[in-house]
């Protein structure tokens with residue numbers, strides 16, 4: 001399919017891009033890797049009159065280690081994140097999740113910023129970003145602001161970015177001594193998560209869970225943090241019975257998605273199984 005006609009802009013600075021976004025905010029889309037947007041445009045599910053390409057803006061693609069965090073430019077691609085030594089060493093969960101996305105072509109084009117802004121309920125990066133307690137920097141007409149991962153995903157394909165904002169940076173804290181894992185049951189054709197679970201945890205001296213964070217994707221209309229499950233595990237040894245109790249808790253109050261890939265019951269069951277497996281994988285990492 002061919003997209004509906006649109007006017008294309010390739011601004012050379014963030015300021016110029018923000019100006020264009022303000023001018024055309026009612027009917028505009030930002031273009032990063034195009035791996036979600038172009039497909040939607042070709043299917044004519046999105047018909048923006050104006051498209052602002054972010055790729056000519058310098059300074060939006062970097063991976064930098066700072067004292068307690070890793071700073072990632074919004075245009076860093078999944079492949080760059082998968083292969084970055086800095087990320088592998090300091091927050092391997094993010095590399096692990098990036099490596100599971102689609103195929104090499106998608107990972108070479110698709111960006112972290114695009115994945116988060118798109119807020120696909122089956123996206124892998126939202127789960128990892130939630131488990132890593134990351135923060136997103138948004139630039140807008142009033143300046144910059146930081147948004148915590150848990151406040152960022154608000155619903156189906158909806159983030160808390162305002163229409164005139166551009167996501168510019170992702171700040172991922174480093175958790176020394178923590179272990180992690182990302183596991184997903186992937187849809188065979190696309191690789192998207194039918195269920196995906198990201199776990200970061202730290203054990204104390206007596207092998208009890210000192211800290212744990214669980215991000216779940218593919219299950220609800222947005223990726224979410226399984227706080228109630230974490231609370232069951234915190235301070236306790238992660239033994240089999242407790243893991244299963246925590247996994248069940250992670251689904252309480254959640255209305256699972258139902259689609260061609262699975263019924264509500266199937267997804268909820270798969271999620272419980274994958275939560276237990278992901279915690280075990282993190283413990284073994």
Ligand SMILES: Cc1cc2nc3c(=O)[nH]c(=O)nc-3n(C[C@H](O)[C@H](O)[C@H](O)COP(=O)(O)OP(=O)(O)OC[C@H]3O[C@@H](n4cnc5c(N)ncnc54)[C@H](O)[C@@H]3O)c2cc1C
Nearest residue numbers: 030032033034035036037102110111114117124167191192
């Ligand atoms: C065949 C195929 C398989 C895939 N498999 C997977 C998979 O297994 N797992 C997975 O998680 N994803 C998968 N994807 C999606 C992929 O991860 C995309 O990279 C991602 O969804 C969007 O990133 P992008 O950079 O391509 O964004 P784009 O498609 O360019 O943009 C997506 C949306 O985000 C907005 N946007 C982009 N950048 C910004 C920004 N900096 N600030 C504000 N808004 C912005 C755009 O306006 C648009 O609305 C797949 C895609 C394809 C085509």
